Amino acid sequence: MSAKAQSLLWIAQRASAALLALCVIVHLVTIIYAVQGGLSAAEIFGRTRGNVAWFVFYSIFVLGVAVHAPIGLRSVFIEWLGWRGRSRDAALVAFAALLAWMGMRAVFAVFA
Amino acid sequence: MSALAVEVWRGGAQGAFQSFEVPRHPSQTVLDVVTYIQRSLDATLAYRFACRVGMCGSCAMSVNGVPRWTCRTHVDKVARENKLVIGPLRNLPVIRDLVTDMRGFFDKWARAKGSFAGTKTRRDDFARVAPDSADRRKVDAGIECIGCGVCYSACDVIAWNPDYLGPAALNRAWTLVKDERDVVKHERLRAVAGDAGCHACHTHMSCTERCPMGLAPTAAISGLKRAVLGSVLKGEL
Numbered sequence: 001m002s003a004k005a006q007s008l009l010w011i012a013q014r015a016s017a018a019l020l021a022l023c024v025i026v027h028l029v030t031i032i033y034a035v036q037g038g039l040s041a042a043e044i045f046g047r048t049r050g051n052v053a054w055f056v057f058y059s060i061f062v063l064g065v066a067v068h069a070p071i072g073l074r075s076v077f078i079e080w081l082g083w084r085g086r087s088r089d090a091a092l093v094a095f096a097a098l099l100a101w102m103g104m105r106a107v108f109a110v111f112a
Numbered sequence: 113m114s115a116l117a118v119e120v121w122r123g124g125a126q127g128a129f130q131s132f133e134v135p136r137h138p139s140q141t142v143l144d145v146v147t148y149i150q151r152s153l154d155a156t157l158a159y160r161f162a163c164r165v166g167m168c169g170s171c172a173m174s175v176n177g178v179p180r181w182t183c184r185t186h187v188d189k190v191a192r193e194n195k196l197v198i199g200p201l202r203n204l205p206v207i208r209d210l211v212t213d214m215r216g217f218f219d220k221w222a223r224a225k226g227s228f229a230g231t232k233t234r235r236d237d238f239a240r241v242a243p244d245s246a247d248r249r250k251v252d253a254g255i256e257c258i259g260c261g262v263c264y265s266a267c268d269v270i271a272w273n274p275d276y277l278g279p280a281a282l283n284r285a286w287t288l289v290k291d292e293r294d295v296v297k298h299e300r301l302r303a304v305a306g307d308a309g310c311h312a313c314h315t316h317m318s319c320t321e322r323c324p325m326g327l328a329p330t331a332a333i334s335g336l337k338r339a340v341l342g343s344v345l346k347g348e349l
Contacts, residue, residue, distance in 0.1 A: 004349045006306030007340050078307060079272035 016068035062103030142182035169260025179265035201265035224281040263319035279319035279329030286332035310336035
């Protein structure tokens with residue numbers, strides 16, 4: 001992998017970290033505000049079903065995680081396991097896809 | 113005068129600590145201790161030193177687990193219960209006893225393009241660099257490195273990722289990136305970017321904590337990260 005590609009990965013990780021910081025704050029504030037006095041599953045669905053704003057917000061959150069976590073795991077693989085090369089990159093792409101699939105599945109479940 | 117119990121590494125990569133008893137003296141340095149052992153107790157002990165006054169950087173060793181210039185480290189400051197453990201610098205191959213092979217360390221300076229590349233010849237006039245310019249001040253902050261290897265030994269990232277260029281080589285590259293006379297900035301940024309370069313740094317700051325010259329390689333590495341970011345965004349890398 002070229003120096004430029006490795007630099008782009010670093011930039012993607014830092015940019016996604018900035019995005020996730022905002023997403024986590026919005027997410028925490030929302031759940032703390034929403035569950036005051038209790039909240040049923042029906043009430044949650046009532047707010048999220050068909051709500052495009054929440055769908056877009058949580059889609060960005062999920063995709064940010066799918067970008068951020070595998071790049072961090074890449075450094076862990078290098079430093080702890082000495083794992084490099086295509087097999088490592090393939091495993092990380094698969095992990096990113098798994099995170100995106102699981103996350104988006106949950107987002108769709110409360111939207112549709 | 114009380115005696116000091118000293119454990120000294122003997123052997124190469126495989127070896128063991130050997131115990132010595134060394135008389136204490138006022139203002140005694142760790143290098144004095146090692147020299148006493150070599151001259152009075154065991155002439156086969158291998159160690160390296162030159163200037164004895166903190167200018168050459170040759171005498172760096174691990175003292176009670178911390179990399180230090182032994183010539184500038186007083187026993188009073190580091191001995192715990194009259195005990196010292198002295199070993200070779202970490203992250204470098206051990207040749208024998210307290211002597212490490214520094215070739216890998218200096219090869220990384222070359223890999224980081226740590227040589228100045230200008231366009232002027234001896235027939236040209238001097239370059240005029242304003243001493244108070246922002247770039248010149250950044251160069252000043254890192255230029256006094258004497259290549260002792262203390263930061264390299266203190267760095268955990270090198271222990272985990274032996275390809276990592278390390279704080280000294282990256283600090284050197286940063287002083288050249290900020291040198292307005294230098295003409296190979298893009299090649300240098302390419303050389304220091306990525307998994308083996310500035311992006312591998314975890315900002316533990318062990319290098320900055322341990323540098324005997326009081327330099328801050330961590331700041332230099334952060335500067336390189338910003339410079340690489342700018343270069344990527346401009347499509348220059």
